[in-house]
Amino acid sequence: MLSYQHIFHAGNLADVQKHAVLAACLSYMTQKDKPLSYIETHSGRALYHLDDDAAVKTGEAQQGIDVAQAKAWFAPDHPYMRVLADTRKAHGATAYPGSPMIAEHLLRDGDALHLAELHPQEADALRYAMPSAHVYQRDGFETALSITPPTPRRGLMLIDPSYEIKSDYTTIPSFMAKINKKWNVGVIVLWYPILTSKAHAPMIDELKRSFPDGKCHEVGFPPAREGHRMIGSGLFIVNAPFGLHVELNKISQRFATLTKK
Ligand SMILES: C[S@@+](CC[C@H](N)C(=O)[O-])C[C@H]1O[C@@H](n2cnc3c(N)ncnc32)[C@H](O)[C@@H]1O
Numbered sequence: 001m002l003s004y005q006h007i008f009h010a011g012n013l014a015d016v017q018k019h020a021v022l023a024a025c026l027s028y029m030t031q032k033d034k035p036l037s038y039i040e041t042h043s044g045r046a047l048y049h050l051d052d053d054a055a056v057k058t059g060e061a062q063q064g065i066d067v068a069q070a071k072a073w074f075a076p077d078h079p080y081m082r083v084l085a086d087t088r089k090a091h092g093a094t095a096y097p098g099s100p101m102i103a104e105h106l107l108r109d110g111d112a113l114h115l116a117e118l119h120p121q122e123a124d125a126l127r128y129a130m131p132s133a134h135v136y137q138r139d140g141f142e143t144a145l146s147i148t149p150p151t152p153r154r155g156l157m158l159i160d161p162s163y164e165i166k167s168d169y170t171t172i173p174s175f176m177a178k179i180n181k182k183w184n185v186g187v188i189v190l191w192y193p194i195l196t197s198k199a200h201a202p203m204i205d206e207l208k209r210s211f212p213d214g215k216c217h218e219v220g221f222p223p224a225r226e227g228h229r230m231i232g233s234g235l236f237i238v239n240a241p242f243g244l245h246v247e248l249n250k251i252s253q254r255f256a257t258l259t260k261k
Pocket residue numbers: 002004005006015018041042043044045046097098099100116117118119122138139140141160161162
């Protein structure tokens with residue numbers, strides 16, 4: 001039974017980290033004039049409206065993308081800001097692009113998009129928002145294993161579960177090892193929450209052992225509301241595009257201003 005809906009959290013600080021890094025990766029990767037594949041295991045609906053009751057109720061976007069914009073964390077020509085501006089031009093001032101829409105904007109003709117989303121309503125909305133993508137209303141892990149290595153062979157996979165199913169923490173390292181074995185050139189980007197319980201720690205320890213060259217990027221932030229258990233978010237990146245560390249350092253500096261005493 002799936003109860004997680006990303007509209008409650010769209011545009012929050014975790015999305016800012018994930019979407020800025022995703023946009024930077026794809027921007028680096030599309031500098032080369034060779035086609036690529038984008039695969040996403042947990043896609044969501046791709047287009048959000050931050051005046052939706054659910055988003056207003058949590059107020060997370062106000063603490064996230066609104067703060068990043070007010071503080072000019074990203075230059076207007078940063079790929080994340082370009083996609084945000086294009087999305088708002090096309091869909092209104094409160095629109096916010098999810099990761100599939102960010103990818104679609106940055107990819108070129110000849111690149112391929114494969115998007116898995118299990119929730120029936122989210123999958124319908126995803127098909128509607130992304131008519132030219134391959135949308136799979138199936139388990140994202142199974143889908144990813146069945147379509148790797150993709151054609152074109154260069155590419156990026158985003159793994160962005162909600163961690164509603166606690167076993168995700170224990171199954172993800174072996175899933176990523178299988179994907180990497182089938183697709184050794186693929187860039188793999190895993191998102192995870194940093195909770196007060198530190199539930200992510202054993203998973204990241206295992207990933208560091210399996211992928212000693214993997215990049216781990218973690219940011220801290222104040223909880224969205226009192227008692228909220230998420231106090232940061234992380235990305236583990238396998239085969240990170242060359243030069244990404246520059247962008248990661250800048251993002252770390254911006255987030256550090258939120259928790260500085
Ligand atoms: C965190 S949200 C995705 C947000 C999106 N990646 C973004 O950044 O815009 C996770 C999504 O995964 C979906 N989901 C949950 N379990 C799934 C599974 N086993 N396979 C595919 N999708 C799943 C949920 O319905 C939800 O829409």
